[in-house]
Every structure is written in C-alpha cells, then in structure tokens.
Amino acid sequence: MALWGGPALSAEPAAARFPIVTQTEDGAPIPRSAGLPYAPKNLPDRIVLTPGSDPAREMAVAFRTDTAQAESRAQIAVSVDGPTLEEKARLVGGKSMPVDSSYGRALYHHIRFTGLTPDTVYTYRVKGAAGWSEWYQFRTAADDAKPFRFLYLGDIQNGILTYASRVIRQAFHANGDIRLVVHAGDLVAQRDDLDHDDEWGEWNQAGGYNYAIVPQVPATGNHEYVDDVQPDGSEVYRLGPYWPAQFALPANGAGPVKATTYYTDYQGVRFIVLDGTAAINLGSMQAQTDWLDRTLASSKANWNVVLFHQPVFTCARPNDTAEIKAAWKPVFDKRKVDLVLQGHDHCYSRLTSEAGREASAQARADGTVQGPVYLVSVTGSKMYALNDRTPWQPDKVAEATELYQIVDVDPKKIRFRTFTASGKLYDGFDLERTGDGNRLIEIDEPTLAARRCTGDVGPDGGACVARAK
Ligand SMILES: [Fe+2]
Known part of the structure; x- marks a missing residue:
C-alpha cells in the first residue's frame, strides 16, 4: 500500500x-x-x-x-x-x-x-x-467495460444546504448503486454571502456519507477561485484554499493546471475534467487544449465524457463562451466526444445541433449520426432566465428548476435521464453506438412539459426566481 x-x-x-x-x-x-x-x-x-x-x-x-x-x-x-x-x-x-x-x-x-x-x-x-x-x-471499478451508473450535478453553489441538499439526497434515494458523481463546477459560491468555511461545511453536510462511499469527480467553476487583492489594489484570480485541500485528485492533468485538470477511466468511460476559469482568465487555454487532444487520442474507452464549468453553448447569457467554443469544440468534434457536461448558467439545456432543435430532429429522422451532446444543469437555488436562443436552439430547456441527471452506461449505449428536484422525469435520451457513430434516440416515456417563467410567474405558479443574466 x-x-x-x-x-x-x-x-x-x-x-x-x-x-x-x-x-x-x-x-x-x-x-x-x-x-x-x-x-x-x-x-x-x-x-x-x-x-x-x-x-x-x-x-x-x-x-x-x-x-x-x-x-x-x-x-x-x-x-x-x-x-x-x-x-x-x-x-x-x-x-x-x-x-x-x-x-x-x-x-x-x-x-x-x-x-x-x-x-x-x-x-x-x-x-x-x-x-x-x-x-x-x-x-473499486471493474477492469472491463461493465455497465454502471453515474450522477451528474450542475452548480450546487447557492442554498447549498437549504435547497441543493434535497436534490442530492433525492438522486441517491431514488437511484441505487450510483458509482460516481460528477460535479460541473461552482460547488460553493466562495463569495461574501456566507463564511467560506461554512459553505464547505454545508456542501459536505448536503451530500453526507455519500461523498465518502462514492468517488467524486469535481470540476472547478469560477467560484472555486477567489479574488486575491494585491498590495497595489489590483485583483487576481487564485484558486481558493479549499479545493486542493478537499479533493485528493489524480495528478495526471495539463502541466500548468494539475490541481484542477485530470482524467479517470471508469469501466469503459474516460472522464476528462477541464478548468474553464484557468483557461479563460489565467492563460492555460493552449496547454489545456493540447492536453485534451492528447488525452482523447490516447483514450481506449468506449465513451469519452468531458466535464467543465463554462458552457460552450449558453442557455442564460447573451453569447456563447467564445474562448472555449473556439478552442475546445473543434477537438470535441475531431475526437468524437460523446457527452459534454457543463454548468455555470443556472438553467437546463440539452443541445445536439447548433443549427437548432428542428435541424437536430431532422438529423435524427434522416438517420444521421449525432454528437457530442451538450448539457447544462443546475442543482442549487440560484436561477438565471433563459436567453433568446432557447426557444429554438436546444432540444430541451428548463428555467427556475433544480435538477439531477442519472446516466446509465453500457458498452454500446448511454441512457441519460434528467429528473427534477422532486424526482419527476424531465428529459431523457439514449445514445446508441453504431459502426459510423452515435445515434440519439428520444425517449418515449412521458416527461414534464418545458418549465419556464411566464412574465413574473414561475413554473411552479409563484414568483419567477430566474433573473436575467
Ligand atoms: Fe455558478
């Protein structure tokens, strides 16, 4: 040992x-x-x-x-x-x-x-x-591509114990044998709305013993960084002290950002974790892009899943994350990444085609291979309003809704299901591997209609809690 x-x-x-x-x-x-x-x-x-x-x-x-x-x-x-x-x-x-x-x-x-x-x-x-x-x-993981289940969570960040805890607990209570949990960044807010140490206390209490028995695969968000005020008054982004303390991660990442980038191979899936904040704000974009390409090229896995915070396609902001879209999307396309799991926007989006929902549906009808599938989700209580592309671009969206995602992996099939905080099926698709690529199949199980605010009224009938970004 x-x-x-x-x-x-x-x-x-x-x-x-x-x-x-x-x-x-x-x-x-x-x-x-x-x-x-x-x-x-x-x-x-x-x-x-x-x-x-x-x-x-x-x-x-x-x-x-x-x-x-x-x-x-x-x-x-x-x-x-x-x-x-x-x-x-x-x-x-x-x-x-x-x-x-x-x-x-x-x-x-x-x-x-x-x-x-x-x-x-x-x-x-x-x-x-x-x-x-x-x-x-x-x-421990099996040596071969034995089927398994993982849980994907978006930003926990706000209302960590008050609101996000019930989502995490519902996910574990309703779904047995979850073998990994992937977090798409902003686990805490690390700003001034709660003592930082208390935020990590709440994060741990929210997941409780599940974090000690199920391996956690976290990505950093912008809120894992703190504004470090220099003697001259200028501010510099620095990784907060809790991240390297709280997670004993594999040291196999991109050279300058080994504390926050890494991969793990779990039963036929290579999970690749990137650090969008360090890439955009701290000068490691090229190093991460090169490492991403190498890590995908060397993958022997059936499926490649990439996890990071700032989304390629946004559901809340006016514009997509230009730097990441320019640098990483071509690599995802070239290397045929299967799933891209993201957070940051405090809304839900499943997007298969940049040209929009109708083009995506037509591609399915024509039997065209599809992918990668881009997901954005949110666990905690902060909510952003959907942007003006959401009526036509993503396959499905949600506003002012806390969610969790259960993903069942087989060697030839990924079964992706999104549930609301109270455990109702909200969205889902299957990815089936064929000789020439992935086919996406919409599920025929009943799902909730799209949840959106209507004016000042939220999808639950009270106030709309999503604010414009
Ligand atoms: Fe966030």
Whole structure:
C-alpha cells in the first residue's frame, strides 16, 4: 500500500496566502451558518472519496480534523461480512495541509489507496485525535467495460444546504448503486454571502456519507477561485484554499493546471475534467487544449465524457463562451466526444445541433449520426432566465428548476435521464453506438412539459426566481 503520491501539498499555511475574510468590502459581517456547526473537531469530518487515474486499482480520500491529529492515518481492508474489520485492516499514511478559517486552523489529510484489486469491495476509516470515523465501504471499478451508473450535478453553489441538499439526497434515494458523481463546477459560491468555511461545511453536510462511499469527480467553476487583492489594489484570480485541500485528485492533468485538470477511466468511460476559469482568465487555454487532444487520442474507452464549468453553448447569457467554443469544440468534434457536461448558467439545456432543435430532429429522422451532446444543469437555488436562443436552439430547456441527471452506461449505449428536484422525469435520451457513430434516440416515456417563467410567474405558479443574466 503506497503512501501519498498526488500533487504536492503546500507547506505554506493557507492564511499566509489567503487572509481570513470576515467582512464584505462594505464592512458588513459575512454571515455564518445558524448554530455554528462547522468548527473542526477531534473526530474526522468532510470525508470525500475520489478516484485515481485507474479506479480499478486506486482511490484516494481527503478529510479534515483539528490540529491535534497531526499524522494522516487511514485503515483499509477488503470487506468482510462480520465485525472484524479492525483485525483485517492495514494502516496507510498520507500527508496533511493546514487551512485557516474564521474557526481557526484545521488540517486536511490526503491518503491514497493504491494496489487495489479491481471490482472488489473495500472498507476504510480515517482517524482524528479522539478516535476513528465509522467504516466506509466502496467498490473499486471493474477492469472491463461493465455497465454502471453515474450522477451528474450542475452548480450546487447557492442554498447549498437549504435547497441543493434535497436534490442530492433525492438522486441517491431514488437511484441505487450510483458509482460516481460528477460535479460541473461552482460547488460553493466562495463569495461574501456566507463564511467560506461554512459553505464547505454545508456542501459536505448536503451530500453526507455519500461523498465518502462514492468517488467524486469535481470540476472547478469560477467560484472555486477567489479574488486575491494585491498590495497595489489590483485583483487576481487564485484558486481558493479549499479545493486542493478537499479533493485528493489524480495528478495526471495539463502541466500548468494539475490541481484542477485530470482524467479517470471508469469501466469503459474516460472522464476528462477541464478548468474553464484557468483557461479563460489565467492563460492555460493552449496547454489545456493540447492536453485534451492528447488525452482523447490516447483514450481506449468506449465513451469519452468531458466535464467543465463554462458552457460552450449558453442557455442564460447573451453569447456563447467564445474562448472555449473556439478552442475546445473543434477537438470535441475531431475526437468524437460523446457527452459534454457543463454548468455555470443556472438553467437546463440539452443541445445536439447548433443549427437548432428542428435541424437536430431532422438529423435524427434522416438517420444521421449525432454528437457530442451538450448539457447544462443546475442543482442549487440560484436561477438565471433563459436567453433568446432557447426557444429554438436546444432540444430541451428548463428555467427556475433544480435538477439531477442519472446516466446509465453500457458498452454500446448511454441512457441519460434528467429528473427534477422532486424526482419527476424531465428529459431523457439514449445514445446508441453504431459502426459510423452515435445515434440519439428520444425517449418515449412521458416527461414534464418545458418549465419556464411566464412574465413574473414561475413554473411552479409563484414568483419567477430566474433573473436575467
Ligand atoms: Fe455558478
């Protein structure tokens, strides 16, 4: 069992790089969560499992303790069915990094479990100063393209505990054996509407133990970056301190942005994660585009799924994301990417043809191969109004609606289903692989009619909560 092998953790305390912000620019206090439940303790919390490059053989865990637990410790065993895990388990070490917040200093620990056996159930637990966590159980990926199910979530970001939690819990409650969760960025807002540490506390509480037993595949959004004010008063985007602390990700990404780009191969699917903010704002577009092309070229997977935040085709903004559309869409087309999963727009869109819904339907009627399919979705409570292209361009859209997506993958077929927060089927399609490409098949199960605001009235009959972007 190898020790830490991921991206280097900074030895520099986060406080030196990110002063703790307790008030807004106007001097108003930044609110904390009611009841102050999120201070670091002498037992582990914020326990998040992530896949290695090869999740048949490697997983990793990140978790938080108070500073009394200086050493990073986990135990792991192949699962047995009686209460004898402690006697079977091996001790594994890792590395820790401090993160300073308004609650004082915490330690985040990263531990990698390597040399695992494919398609095998393991159990692990992690240590705080006062004792161990409960045992958490996960299954490694199979070595072959065995069918599996994953969950795709758009921006959680706002109303994280208040609103987004019920969507995540509904997704898990209604759908068994979810094997991965992919997040299309903006997991939190990381602005001034809630103490940043509390936001991550809410994010962890919203998903709870599901994050410790199902590997998480997160992409960064613009809100994972913070405005770092320089001595001269200028502002620079910097990745916030929580991202590298909270996720022990594979170190296989694009050179200058290894903390936020990576891929993982899961049972016949290559998931490729890009960082749109670093590409657009921090000068790594070309490096990411080259890496994307190489990573698609080397993929042996049946399906290639690309995940990032700022969408190629927007459902809320006046214009598409020009930089990403110019750089990445040609690569998606050339390399025949199957699904592009995105967030950022706080609306729902499924788009198959830039020429619009009718052209897309005609292509299906003609038996033409289609793809990639571009998705945008949202989990949390912030909502943007649909733009003026949504009446004709995407295959289906939604406004002012919280959603989750369940995707079932077979070697020759992807079954994509979108559900509303209360579990109603909203949209869906099947992608079938043929000799010359993918055919998209609209489902014949009944789905809800398109949800939109009508004037000031929302789709649920009350106020329209979607605001123009
Ligand atoms: Fe967002």
